Amino acid sequence: MNIYRYEENPIITPADVTPYHPNFEVIGAFNAGIAQYNGEVLMLLRVAERPISEDPQIVKAPIYNPKTQKLELIELRTDDERYDFSDPRVIRDRTGSSGFTYLTSISYIRIARSKDGHHFTIDEKPFVYPSNEQETFGIEDPRVTQMGDTYYIYFSVISPVGIGESMVSTKDFVNTEHHGMIFSPENKDVIIFPEKINGKYYALHRPTTKSIGNPEIWIAESNNLLYWGNHKHLMGLRKGMWDSGRIGGGAVPFKTDKGWLELYHGATLDHRYCMGAVLLDLNDPTKIIARSDKPVMEPDADYEKKGFFGDVVFSCGVLVEGDIVKMYYGVADTSMACAELSLQEILDSLIYV
Amino acid sequence: MNIYRYEENPIITPADVTPYHPNFEVIGAFNAGIAQYNGEVLMLLRVAERPISEDPQIVKAPIYNPKTQKLELIELRTDDERYDFSDPRVIRDRTGSSGFTYLTSISYIRIARSKDGHHFTIDEKPFVYPSNEQETFGIEDPRVTQMGDTYYIYFSVISPVGIGESMVSTKDFVNTEHHGMIFSPENKDVIIFPEKINGKYYALHRPTTKSIGNPEIWIAESNNLLYWGNHKHLMGLRKGMWDSGRIGGGAVPFKTDKGWLELYHGATLDHRYCMGAVLLDLNDPTKIIARSDKPVMEPDADYEKKGFFGDVVFSCGVLVEGDIVKMYYGVADTSMACAELSLQEILDSLIYV
Numbered sequence: 001m002n003i004y005r006y007e008e009n010p011i012i013t014p015a016d017v018t019p020y021h022p023n024f025e026v027i028g029a030f031n032a033g034i035a036q037y038n039g040e041v042l043m044l045l046r047v048a049e050r051p052i053s054e055d056p057q058i059v060k061a062p063i064y065n066p067k068t069q070k071l072e073l074i075e076l077r078t079d080d081e082r083y084d085f086s087d088p089r090v091i092r093d094r095t096g097s098s099g100f101t102y103l104t105s106i107s108y109i110r111i112a113r114s115k116d117g118h119h120f121t122i123d124e125k126p127f128v129y130p131s132n133e134q135e136t137f138g139i140e141d142p143r144v145t146q147m148g149d150t151y152y153i154y155f156s157v158i159s160p161v162g163i164g165e166s167m168v169s170t171k172d173f174v175n176t177e178h179h180g181m182i183f184s185p186e187n188k189d190v191i192i193f194p195e196k197i198n199g200k201y202y203a204l205h206r207p208t209t210k211s212i213g214n215p216e217i218w219i220a221e222s223n224n225l226l227y228w229g230n231h232k233h234l235m236g237l238r239k240g241m242w243d244s245g246r247i248g249g250g251a252v253p254f255k256t257d258k259g260w261l262e263l264y265h266g267a268t269l270d271h272r273y274c275m276g277a278v279l280l281d282l283n284d285p286t287k288i289i290a291r292s293d294k295p296v297m298e299p300d301a302d303y304e305k306k307g308f309f310g311d312v313v314f315s316c317g318v319l320v321e322g323d324i325v326k327m328y329y330g331v332a333d334t335s336m337a338c339a340e341l342s343l344q345e346i347l348d349s350l351i352y353v
Numbered sequence: 354m355n356i357y358r359y360e361e362n363p364i365i366t367p368a369d370v371t372p373y374h375p376n377f378e379v380i381g382a383f384n385a386g387i388a389q390y391n392g393e394v395l396m397l398l399r400v401a402e403r404p405i406s407e408d409p410q411i412v413k414a415p416i417y418n419p420k421t422q423k424l425e426l427i428e429l430r431t432d433d434e435r436y437d438f439s440d441p442r443v444i445r446d447r448t449g450s451s452g453f454t455y456l457t458s459i460s461y462i463r464i465a466r467s468k469d470g471h472h473f474t475i476d477e478k479p480f481v482y483p484s485n486e487q488e489t490f491g492i493e494d495p496r497v498t499q500m501g502d503t504y505y506i507y508f509s510v511i512s513p514v515g516i517g518e519s520m521v522s523t524k525d526f527v528n529t530e531h532h533g534m535i536f537s538p539e540n541k542d543v544i545i546f547p548e549k550i551n552g553k554y555y556a557l558h559r560p561t562t563k564s565i566g567n568p569e570i571w572i573a574e575s576n577n578l579l580y581w582g583n584h585k586h587l588m589g590l591r592k593g594m595w596d597s598g599r600i601g602g603g604a605v606p607f608k609t610d611k612g613w614l615e616l617y618h619g620a621t622l623d624h625r626y627c628m629g630a631v632l633l634d635l636n637d638p639t640k641i642i643a644r645s646d647k648p649v650m651e652p653d654a655d656y657e658k659k660g661f662f663g664d665v666v667f668s669c670g671v672l673v674e675g676d677i678v679k680m681y682y683g684v685a686d687t688s689m690a691c692a693e694l695s696l697q698e699i700l701d702s703l704i705y706v
Binding site for chain 1: 370414451453486487490511512513514515516517532534535536537538539540558560562563565566567569571574575576577579580581582583584585586589611618677
């Protein structure tokens with residue numbers, strides 16, 4: 001696979017982003033949803049900000065309070081034996097289950113705008129910020145699906161009651177309408193197809209299960225984009241391969257002569273995230289035509305291998321121009337990069353089932 | 354609370370049910386959905402059948418194969434150290450996560466019919482049986498919501514890809530239409546309200562989460578009963594109380610002057626299941642008016658305390674006649690019982706919030 005990584009990569013880093021919260025530092029500007037609007041490329045960045053702690057023995061966990069509409073801080077001592085601080089992203093309760101209790105940062109969505117797709121200017125303020133009880137730990141990993149002049153923006157919402165997927169819509173990237181939670185916990189990596197197929201809307205989604213089942217890709221249908229059903233398991237993990245640990249939808253799928261092409265992420269059990277592709281039937285996206293045997297892209301450049309959480313390439317959106325697939329992607333849970341791939345080469349690399 | 358338990362209790366036991374599968378034994382006839390049809394009370398029993406093993410060192414796990422439409426058996430040796438057989442309901446993989454790998458029995462839905470609500474005759478054959486890839490480990494805990502002359506029957510579906518909730522509908526309890534999975538994994542204890550409220554259908558559901566969140570009751574809305582969205586967390590666990598470990602919807606809610614009355618189940622962390630009540634706003638069931646401080650009913654009778662999985666009362670449906678609430682309920686994951694309670698006494702027992 002010939003991959004042209006932009007010379008400007010990473011095209012956005014945390015250093016480029018002014019913190020929105022006083023006494024916070026930006027630790028991530030990554031996993032952006034992609035849109036084209038008014039002749040510009042927009043990256044809907046997931047910006048992660050962490051409270052600065054003057055005392056290295058104190059970790060601060062930010063929590064949005066919807067009643068006061070303010071961010072509050074929980075302070076924990078690193079020698080508090082009830083908690084496990086070994087994962088930089090989360091704070092776990094040692095006495096509890098496998099999950100986490102707090103996040104160490106809060107994420108929201110902020111727009112970066114560009115005329116050429118290479119050089120971006122970042123808005124001063126958040127575009128979508130936590131606003132309700134389901135978003136108290138932040139909102140993460142947006143994707144954007146355009147239909148006509150409406151842009152549907154959906155993202156993971158995190159709070160003590162669970163991780164689900166909520167949606168807003170906009171026509172101007174200024175005003176938004178909030179549509180509530182469209183997929184209930186535990187779910188993330190929702191990807192809405194950009195048009196109706198045989199009279200129905202379709203979405204990929206990625207439930208995380210506790211009793212039985214793996215983090216795999218499902219597909220659902222809808223008549224209004226808000227209510228979803230007829231859930232079907234679409235594709236699973238593959239032992240010994242690049243997508244053996246977890247998979248989830250990545251970029252919004254796009255039409256090719258051969259089928260809907262979905263660039264999805266897959267990780268191994270030791271958390272190495274790559275991008276691969278799956279081709280779905282044009283008339284029935286619940287049918288798989290072909291799938292990547294090897295990753296389309298894997299962490300290789302220094303900025304992909306090193307960062308807040310290294311060895312990660314994670315795309316939430318692409319722009320397609322003829323044979324060129326411009327894949328915007330988060331790197332190492334830290335920054336944004338972009339690479340161009342050949343659509344024909346991706347299609348030729350797939351193994352037909 | 355005055356509770357009149359029927360003299361005939363348990364009204365159905367596994368001994369009353371002829372196994373459908375040769376060389377299987379019926380180990381449960383419980384957690385029945387309730388309907389009234391053609392002047393009869395119907396119990397839609399969850400019947401659990403277990404393969405008989407001649408060799409006590411061999412455990413057989415039944416799996417439905419949708420391609421051959423037959424039940425297949427996996428045989429495991431009890432001295433196989435890869436597996437944990439300590440829970441009679443499931444077989445766990447010691448090397449894996451907290452979940453299970455196989456079930457020791459397969460459940461399906463079978464109808465018991467009665468003229469008087471006390472004495473039941475059981476159909477010879479299953480009414481709803483596993484039929485697709487999402488139901489290979491069985492279908493469990495049906496509820497029935499009647500709207501006009503259509504009965505919507507929904508139940509947990511279990512397979513290696515997860516536990517979700519699927520739905521069929523019928524007008525005659527002979528022919529059914531399958532509507533697919535209406536709530537994606539991991540979810541169970543779905544309860545659909547029996548009429549539209551302000552133009553929308555509503556359902557309670559109970560996601561089970563892995564990363565963060567507890568097994569608690571959520572509420573969703575729909576425009577067609579098949580697609581669901583606008584998910585909201587409705588009510589949570591209460592430390593130190595009867596519903597401190599897990600909660601889930603129970604009976605189909607019914608209208609009272611004060612609000613929608615939902616009889617729900619709650620369990621402690623050591624798996625003692627009781628029934629309690631919550632009152633929801635008539636015009637907006639996402640609003641809680643009142644809730645049980647103490648259980649409406651708890652395991653007390655011998656048949657409630659002892660069985661395949663003891664100390665369980667678990668209702669999936671009630672019949673209401675004036676002040677009398679006839680609560681049909683599964684006991685000890687084994688049999689069915691019925692008790693009559695006073696609606697006024699239930700309402701008077703609630704704590705208003």
